[in-house]
Amino acid sequence: MGNISDPCLLPHHPQPVETTDDAFWDQFWADTATTVQDVFALVPAAEIRAVREESPSNLATLCYKAVEKLVQGAESGCPSEKERQIVLNCTRLLTRILPYIFEDEDWRGFFWSTVPGAGDEGNDDGARPLAESLLLAVSDLLFCPDFTVQSHKRAEEDMQSIDSCEYIWEAGVGFAQTPPLDYIHDLNRTELLKLLLTCFSDAMYLPPSAQNNILNRWVVFFSSTHNRHALPLFTSLLNVVCAYDPVGYGIPYNYLMFSDYREVLVEHAVQILIVTLEHETLNTFPNRHQTHSTEDNLFVNYLSRIHREEDFIFILKGLARLMTNPLIQTYLPNSTKKIQFHQELLVLFWKLCDFNKKFLFFVLKSSDVLDVLVPILFYLNDARADQSCMGLIHIGVFILLLLSGERNFGVRLNKTYSVRVPMDIPVFTGTHADLLIMIFHKIITGGHQHLKPLFDCLLTIIVNVSPYLKSLSMVAANKLLHLLEAFSTNWFLFSASQNHHLVFFLLEVFNNIIQYQFDGNCNLVYTLIRKRNIFHQLANLTSDPVTIHKSAVTVAIDKLTEKAQVSEDGTMVCLQHNTHSPQMTADQNTHTLQPQTAGDQHKHSLQSADTNTSGIAGASDTLSLPVLSWKSKLPLQTIMRLLQVLVPQVEKICIDKGLTDESEILKFLQHGTLVGLLPVPHPILIRKYQANAGTAMWFRTYMWGVIYLRNVDPPIWYDTNVRLFEIQRI
Template sequence: MGGDNSKLTYRNVVIQLTTKTQPIDSNDNAFWERFWTDISISVQDMFVLIPAAEIRALREESPNNLATLSYKAVEKLSRIAEASFPTAKDQQTALNCIRLLTRLFPYIFEDPEWRSFFWSALPLEPDSAVDDECVPLAHSLISALCDLLFCPDFTVHSIAKSGPEGPEDMHTIDSCEYIWQAGVGFAQNPVHNTAHDSNRTEILKLLLTCFSETMYMERDEAQQTQNKWVSFFTSTNNRHALPLFASLLNVVCAYDPVGFGVPYNHLMFSDSREPLVEVALQVLCIVLETELTASYPTHSSQGYRNLVGRMSSEAEEASSTTATSAGDGTTEMNLFANYMSRIHRDEDFAFILNGLTRLLNNPLQQTYLPGSTKKVQMHQELLVLFWRMCEINKKFMYYVLKSSQVLDLLVPILYHLNDARSDPARLGLVHVGVFILLLLSGERNFGVRLNKPYKNRAALDIPVFTGTHADVLIIVFHKLITTGHRRLQPLFDCLLTIIVNVSPYLKSMSMVTANKLLHLLEAFSQPWFLYSGQTHYQLVFLLLEVFNNIIQYQFDGNSNLVYTLIRKRQVFYHLANLPTDQSTIQRILKRRPTTLPNSDHSSPESSPTISAKSKSHSIKDNHDAQTTKEGARKKSQADIISPTSAVAPAGNRDVNGSAIDTPEAESSGDAPTTNYASALQPALAETPAIRSMTDRLLANAAGSTSGDFHSSDGATHPLEDALISHLSPSRRFRSLSDNSSPPKLTSYPHESGDGLHSVPLNHPGIAHSSLLGENPTSMATERVTDPPNSYTSLNSAQSVNHHSSKSSGINQTPGRSDENASKHEGVGHGAGWVPTSDWAASWKAKMPFQTIMRLLQVLVPQVEKICIDKGLTDETEIVKFLQNGTLVGLLPVPHPILIRKYQSNAGTAIWFRNYLWGVIYLRNVNPPIWYDTNVRLFEIQRV
């Protein structure tokens, strides 16, 4: 039939179906066959010829006809899959049925009453009900689709058999011989066939559509309800589970979008493999989601067996495990996760890691000819897949960490963090990158690897410096905090936790990086910020722990940081002198900044989504403009040794002393502009609290946890007591050596009449919107989580009940946000919470000052003396002097290294599930499978 006539005929059939008010006889095969026989309708035409409104009308007004159409299409697919040798006509019929079901299913899932339809016992044949051979419609569909994924001459090449035997039929085929790509467990590389790739893609998209039933559940329901489609697909009922796992994984990891590197080849030739890789990647991410209670076996040398020809033994082993778990009443084993956990050979790990790093670094590749190489944009799914693999297979994660290629993963992650930091539509990507770095930072090898010099200048938009990958990480984190979107505030503690975890292993820090860290401390130690949130002080504790770790364990190579600590020592002196009396706290909060000239907080009626014209309210970092070049920088002697230089800001100010850049200047600065290519944005789930994501462990004591710590005197103290000083700042100073005079705790020149530390509110370089509590109208729509409560277990600091953010807390829709808006005291004042003198004094007394103050007490007089005696005006000479110094025997006994390791938790699992389905929703635009359907798992916002 001609193309136009075929479309017209098909449209007439659809109209006949949707206009009939009476049920059509299911035995009227002449009518039903017209939907898939003797026609060739592309999937794009299918979506045009069957409008969404007509599907919904059919579902509501003629449900029997919709049920019959679905049943007939599944039955047709099952019969084709059961045929010994499907003909070319059968294959086209199967494609038509697949496209039809892909169009119908999202609208069927919209109505919860239809869910049981797919799981009801329906006979495969009219007379089979007599024999009680009934299977749910969903089982028939999944089994048929899996069979078709290994159908010779349709989705795989037929293998010629020697002797009189013909090609294998669909009943006897060993699908392990038909794995799509060489790689893990399969050495043969099949010939690439464009038609096969296209057919595989369409089948996988229908499978993905079946799995998407989760998108049409409320978040609480999705958390409590098992996805039956995924469970059946990953169970032992799927005889193709093993070859499917290998095929999906190998197709993704073997894909090379650049190929032989011929310039502009992607403009001359279509790439049929990219759509297949994308959908395979999405299916893998979905099916590798496991229950939190699932455990995966560790393996001996025999370990992971070769996939080829071992399907039966693997299935038998999994079946026995499944039977055991069924007897215990637990969830059936996920074979895909089980197979992933069994991979153990270094060759397989290398293949997977090479594939992931190749695809993640693809957007960063620089060429002399603009646009000459193909760029793929599947980094979101790749990062989720990497996360899943690290959670399931710890041996893979350890392999990554011991390999230098871990830095090939780090650089693209930092690139995306930096690039997406001010784009509200890509905040989820920032979260994923931070979560992955938090996971990796819990291992010593990651911190050690960060000491490798960084040489790839063009990849990241960061200041010019000479340093290591650790410098890059800290600089990017600084930009996230100071110029990132205000809704990234729940990640501040995660970012600082990562720096804390790696800090004991950083051998050399550049001057630029040292200034960034001190700048963060300067910002977070503002009195109005510390007293405006119940847990804000924990950010200061984390930064102090970073400095303590480096001073105690990496002092020799970090003269740049030591010099910066001396230069900005007044920050520590003022923090030690922080007033804690109630009247002063109230005066500080009254003078607390509430808004900015360029602030545009959302109104209560507005959506949580930031408008396209809205900025991230960032203030450019002029504070460190002088330190972006590390040549011979001349400074006056007074600037080097003056205590006021710690807060002397640089940069242009307006007549009011403001260093806030105008929106025009901001858009032309280093903060990236928002990408408006996509008009839709799924709302993210609530960021899990850091306390639910990490477990505190001693890095230098295997197996140690955050239990009791035994000191040298034999006494037992809680672990946090070994990490912090319980002396007040004044008592601490008096306890130091009598041979050196204690530093004078002078005040800033910006000192108010009541003796308060009063840094100008518009101090350059920090995004005030990142520090300010959202005003009441903004809190109702932003729904930012509160910072966590258990970094240092300051029990005495909890004079009031701190809200324990539920790990399963979800970002609610605007209509339901009022009940959550009052729960967040991490920004501004929490509902019913008022800072008290006892509360402030409790955590101030536990600030870990002793190591830093001892360093300042010893080195400041020496630096001042050498500057005066030798007339030094160049800071490089001071740094050289510090390089030759030592604090051996002068510092307190080194504290134990405390590592906050990521631990699996429900909150993170929920967050990743919601984020992944949001990515899948937006990425599948050809055809737009879920567009304009009533998804309930997340809210679709227009940017």
């Protein structure tokens, strides 16, 4: 490797070197003292590009010879240390070179061409494209005894007849035995997985497009029946991820004293999993030209067929343990290892729920779903104001939207929230539903301006679970009313044509709770009574163009921040007023929700608003007509009837008993009833997540963006011409 800059490969010496010149080519992988970091340092990007442009035949031969060495290693089983080192050096060299092959349009198909003369020696694989030979060799090497797995026999094992299902890396799904840990095997597996990930990254060099349904050929072949190791590879990757415990025995600061090679392996394993499971989403939409189905992708097929309850328990416990890891608090600061690959875990959890409905129903069958909910809410709250974390918030919200489409999720939210996680929220006594509402309130009122297109999504989740919420706390009830108060102001309602949707969502939440969970929700009923002016103002909302224009110009536009903080006992504590103007523009891609009821189905799209607050005045005339249409549809009947019945009763009891303490009013409301007084209950409307081409493209872009940023040692794709997303260097 020290001779990587041989004159024959430099741009000013473009002479082709013969393929048969083994003495020359062997110098690239014969050195035994290299690491992957050495390879990246010794092979600079400028040199690779120069060789690609001025000595293309030499670069092609280098790739071919490196793949040939991997194939030879896979066939022989790497019995000697020298052969293992050659395999590792070739792996590192290809990991370094491949991104520069992909970034050039003329080279992208190189690995999918056959090598002239490769089959002259009677090798049946001679007609194989180089990419297929590479993928099959790497798959074989991932189950090579004494190199990546523990040998079961004393005699040398034949790589061609080996049953790799006996060499699955970790106990768990489909495998009961726990192989002994060997950090050398973990290191070698990691090197090979890096190369696989680099092969799959071909997708990063294609521009984003919702209509781009071109399948990743690398992933298609790797996850097909052509790969005889597909099943043991899938189970090995999944089991390694779900069995990993970063805390171990819990010895403080153990991660500072000992290297954890398993963590790096786990991180690459979860990245390989989400990439191999991603391509299938492109085939779930109509008008596709490919004939691939779920069965073609064995990874998707195996994932969808997991059904044993003990496997579900193993997967859910493992993912929940890893997701919760960053939330762990200890008396000694920073004494416990904190993993950094939680975004990849969220994508994997999404894929599990999306492809395996039995797993989704198992997750929602018990309160274990809350072990996933709490860390997701923690991530959402922690990232809400960070523009670089918008993708994390989107994937978290999508997961909660998917879960909220099932009745059991709303039921599970009624469990008391007792585990205290470090979040900047008011202290409260309540349920997980209260926690969800408070976090969503913070995202809406204190999140980044680019999150505005997610407001519909956040409120849709609350609407979906609202018919099952048995007892909201006073804090959560006040948060919901504060949102309604903010969204029903004239300046907000008239600043964009879709903003009234948010008011409709919140009114639907209140109607659901009143109609289906009135008993036990005295805190919300009391808050509705106390804030009854909001509903009267909505009922009397003007649609006069002059008034709309006047309100848009003269009303002071306050940022959506609380004017008062509600303490646990319900009392109001005034806070300093914030007068920053909100941003009413949005530039995020939008996603479609499919509401589903027994008798009615209609589509509701989350659309981004291109309207700026500066254009409110000019648009007031055109807004007045739509206002007339939706104002008459405001679902206020149930709430107004509740106020009509209860407000006089509450006023009377306050006067008769001279009450000044709201606890007495709450007791009165707690024992009250509206049976026979409310309108006929409306059917429960659940809006379920529906995938589309836009969300599929978003998932792919987000996933590869995360993988790009996570792989910095070595920086596999740094300074290459990535086209799937834009890279901003700080």
